[in-house]
Amino acid sequence: MDDEKYTIDQRAYQMSRTSGLLAGAITAFIAFCAFQIFGFTIAETATWMFALALMAASGTFAAVYFVGRSSLRRQMPVT
Template identity: 85%
Template structure:
């Protein structure tokens, strides 16, 4: 039972980590394009890119982790 729980936790963590990093990278790219087109300096752009990417990464990670973990747990109970 412990091995099954560990595998479930590991899959949920890896899935959420990948989703979070992807969301953060996409957010940083969009923020860079938007702020540079709007005429902000590179220092302001980098600050906002970092802040927005961090918020997107952490929010996506948390949401995918908890929802994904519940879905994986439900899937293992059904099997």
């Protein structure tokens, strides 16, 4: 039982880590494009890129982890 729980937690962590990194990267790219189009300096752009990417990545990680873990546990066979 503990091995199954550990495996499910690992799958949920890996799934949420990948989703968080992808969301952060997409957010950073969009922020870079938007801030450069509107004429901000590179220092302002980098600051906002970092802040927005960090918020998007951490929020996505947390949401996917908790929802994914509960979904995977629901699929776990009852013994």
